[in-house]
Amino acid sequence: EGLRKAKSRLMEPLMQVDITTPEEYMGDILGDINGRRGMVGDLGERGNIKTISAQVPLANMFQYVSTLRSMSKGRANYSMKLANYDFVPPNVEEELKKG
Structure with a gap:
């Protein structure tokens, strides 16, 4: 009850995800990142x-390695590290409160 009165907000860890992939898998991978509530920062090439x-x-990155391998036929790679913490979007926070 005290947390409700204080109008506290739930925060979540955001991961910095760096992916390398052949061009033909870019669309599928970008769509998957968006579906995981990801925010794409940079697109580049090497x-x-x-x-x-x-x-x-x-919370949305569990089992990502399996998904990425499946989408790219094993040809894409990724690395992941903690970037920062940010507030959970209100709609997600409401779903979590409902349990």
């Missing part, structure tokens, strides 16, 4: 390989 930098909530 030779024939495309790069994607995004921030994605940690």
